[in-house]
Amino acid sequence: MQSESARMSSAAEARFRVQAPNSKPRVIKVIALDALSEDVVDRLAKASWNQATFFTAAAFAGAPRLEQRVSKEGWLRDLSGRTRDLIDEVDTADLVVMVATPGENVAVAAMIGEACSHKRVMTTALIVGATSASDETLSKTLAQVRPWSLMVVIANADDYIEDMLSALRA
Amino acid sequence: MIYNGPTIVEGEFCDMLRKAQNDLLTQTGPGTPMGQMFRSYWMPALLAGELPENECPPVRVKLLSERLLAFRDTEGRYGLIDEFCAHRGVSLWFGRNEECGLRCPYHGWKYDVTGQCIEVPSEPEASGFAQTIKLKSYPLIERGGVLWTYMGAPDKQPPPPEWEFATVPRKQTFTTKRLQESNWLQAMEGGIDSSHVSFLHRGDLDSDPLFKGAKANQYNLSDSRPVFEVVESPGGLYIGARRNAENGNYYWRITQWVMPSFTMIAPRGNHAVHGHFWIPIDDENCWTWSFDYHPIRELTRAEVSAMREGKGIHAKYVPGTYRPLANKDNDYLMDREAQKAGRTFSGVQGIAMQDASLQESMGPIVDRTKENLVSTDNGIIMARHRLLRAVKALVEKGVLPPGVDPAHQKVRSAAIILPPDQPFKDGAREALIARPDVAPASV
Ligand code: FES
Numbered sequence: 001m002q003s004e005s006a007r008m009s010s011a012a013e014a015r016f017r018v019q020a021p022n023s024k025p026r027v028i029k030v031i032a033l034d035a036l037s038e039d040v041v042d043r044l045a046k047a048s049w050n051q052a053t054f055f056t057a058a059a060f061a062g063a064p065r066l067e068q069r070v071s072k073e074g075w076l077r078d079l080s081g082r083t084r085d086l087i088d089e090v091d092t093a094d095l096v097v098m099v100a101t102p103g104e105n106v107a108v109a110a111m112i113g114e115a116c117s118h119k120r121v122m123t124t125a126l127i128v129g130a131t132s133a134s135d136e137t138l139s140k141t142l143a144q145v146r147p148w149s150l151m152v153v154i155a156n157a158d159d160y161i162e163d164m165l166s167a168l169r170a
Numbered sequence: 171m172i173y174n175g176p177t178i179v180e181g182e183f184c185d186m187l188r189k190a191q192n193d194l195l196t197q198t199g200p201g202t203p204m205g206q207m208f209r210s211y212w213m214p215a216l217l218a219g220e221l222p223e224n225e226c227p228p229v230r231v232k233l234l235s236e237r238l239l240a241f242r243d244t245e246g247r248y249g250l251i252d253e254f255c256a257h258r259g260v261s262l263w264f265g266r267n268e269e270c271g272l273r274c275p276y277h278g279w280k281y282d283v284t285g286q287c288i289e290v291p292s293e294p295e296a297s298g299f300a301q302t303i304k305l306k307s308y309p310l311i312e313r314g315g316v317l318w319t320y321m322g323a324p325d326k327q328p329p330p331p332e333w334e335f336a337t338v339p340r341k342q343t344f345t346t347k348r349l350q351e352s353n354w355l356q357a358m359e360g361g362i363d364s365s366h367v368s369f370l371h372r373g374d375l376d377s378d379p380l381f382k383g384a385k386a387n388q389y390n391l392s393d394s395r396p397v398f399e400v401v402e403s404p405g406g407l408y409i410g411a412r413r414n415a416e417n418g419n420y421y422w423r424i425t426q427w428v429m430p431s432f433t434m435i436a437p438r439g440n441h442a443v444h445g446h447f448w449i450p451i452d453d454e455n456c457w458t459w460s461f462d463y464h465p466i467r468e469l470t471r472a473e474v475s476a477m478r479e480g481k482g483i484h485a486k487y488v489p490g491t492y493r494p495l496a497n498k499d500n501d502y503l504m505d506r507e508a509q510k511a512g513r514t515f516s517g518v519q520g521i522a523m524q525d526a527s528l529q530e531s532m533g534p535i536v537d538r539t540k541e542n543l544v545s546t547d548n549g550i551i552m553a554r555h556r557l558l559r560a561v562k563a564l565v566e567k568g569v570l571p572p573g574v575d576p577a578h579q580k581v582r583s584a585a586i587i588l589p590p591d592q593p594f595k596d597g598a599r600e601a602l603i604a605r606p607d608v609a610p611a612s613v
Pocket residue numbers: none
């Protein structure tokens with residue numbers, strides 16, 4: 001007599017998997033940290049997504065240093081240029097994806113990261129266009145994003161982010 | 171909130187896409203795109219020990235959904251040919267291995283290692299009839315105790331494999347294979363799924379003779395939620411798992427994945443380094459190859475006997491086969507008491523079968539439309555992304571896929587402590603390349 005494991009792992013039994021959905025769409029917020037990444041995010045935003053929204057923090061990249069800042073208001077804009085409240089946006093997110101380009105100032109990662117860690121929201125940093133970057137510029141970017149990212153991805157092709165978002169069911 | 175249209179329809183559309191991608195990546199038979207990709211590489215086909223001497227019995231080999239037969243002739247030449255006689259379709263496994271050829275026992279047709287028919291007893295020799303019969307065959311070469319084959323177009327045959335485990339002196343390396351009753355991709359994805367180690371295998375780090383005692387295990391066990399970094403490499407991916415080390419530094423464990431299905435796990439202390447190949451047998455079964463080697467020293471007798479006994483990443487077998495002793499027919503010898511007591515996390519004993527049991531439980535080909543990947547699965551997401559890109563480039567433009575170039579094969583995994591801002595492609599550059607007589611980077 002066949003064991004239960006043998007019977008149940010057959011192709012025939014795979015047909016009886018429950019067909020009900022097993023998850024709700026996750027709310028994913030994608031934030032460009034610098035001007036070059038903004039182009040990538042802009043392009044991405046044109047595709048249609050279930051629950052992904054797109055923002056930029058690029059305008060603030062060069063702004064006050066960590067210790068000088070006073071409030072977290074107005075750090076974020078949506079792609080039509082409207083100011084968004086960072087804390088509010090993070091509060092309603094399941095995942096925040098930060099997009100950075102080596103060589104750009106991405107100190108704003110600390111702002112976003114702090115808000116995420118405060119609200120216990122998972123963070124992923126995606127570094128695009130790293131193929132041509134020197135170790136030194138890459139290292140500067142990593143120093144800024146690593147402390148605030150629970151996952152860092154260094155991709156050669158910009159289209160990775162699209163695949164990643166679909167895989168995450170965004 | 172931005173409204174993006176009816177989500178149900180979108181979801182279904184995505185699922186269809188996912189189903190198409192799943193089919194593309196999991197099917198490797200002749201004429202399939204992923205099959206063409208696998209046919210670009212030298213792949214491990216069988217252990218050299220399976221054909222131990224000249225004129226030894228032939229061995230059935232099924233690879234990429236093709237039934238083949240391996241044999242070693244009177245002069246020591248290896249052949250991998252179509253399993254069935256061209257006359258009336260008898261399996262040549264029954265053949266007589268004699269005088270530089272394999273003779274079909276039915277009517278005596280005889281073939282050499284290239285599949286060329288060299289004798290048809292019923293026809294006059296001068297008729298040249300035998301010359302018109304040739305079975306499909308593939309080259310079979312020995313390297314590092316493994317017999318490798320290349321199943322692609324002869325004019326595209328790459329140089330022989332250069333994986334370090336196969337090129338170090340024989341006393342430094344030990345390889346086994348085991349049957350895995352699942353599609354190759356879900357098995358391979360287990361090899362780059364770094365976030366499962368702290369759960370599924372947690373009981374084994376401290377007890378397995380091939381792992382225990384390394385300083386690294388302290389970092390592992392005290393910090394069970396590492397942060398991951400996935401970086402594209404020339405041949406595939408580096409997957410780094412980062413934990414905090416002393417003085418604000420990071421302790422990295424960097425896994426190598428080289429396309430399509432080679433993985434190498436970060437070493438621990440002075441233990442042997444190990445890794446895998448996952449090679450499709452057909453779409454519902456694969457060979458899990460497991461190698462253990464040390465770049466600069468011989469393996470000790472104790473190490474080799476532990477490996478033979480199925481410790482570390484190896485497995486114990488049903489005697490006389492390559493099927494694991496713990497298999498689906500005996501519920502993997504599930505031990506609920508050990509599970510409850512925490513001696514094993516899943517109730518299954520041994521790292522190899524902990525992985526295989528769960529991967530087989532997914533069904534022969536896992537339905538990826540139902541999975542919910544999370545951020546820590548970026549290694550898996552990226553591997554699929556790269557495979558899909560490489561398959562497309564190969565099929566549409568004939569671009570040679572990553573991993574064929576021997577330079578992509580001369581890699582090592584590494585365990586290394588680096589300053590917090592250092593990219594590991596920089597800090598670990600040396601450590602990630604295999605160089606003869608250089609010790610591996612290990613903690
Ligand atoms: S927790 Fe990962 S497969 Fe169930």
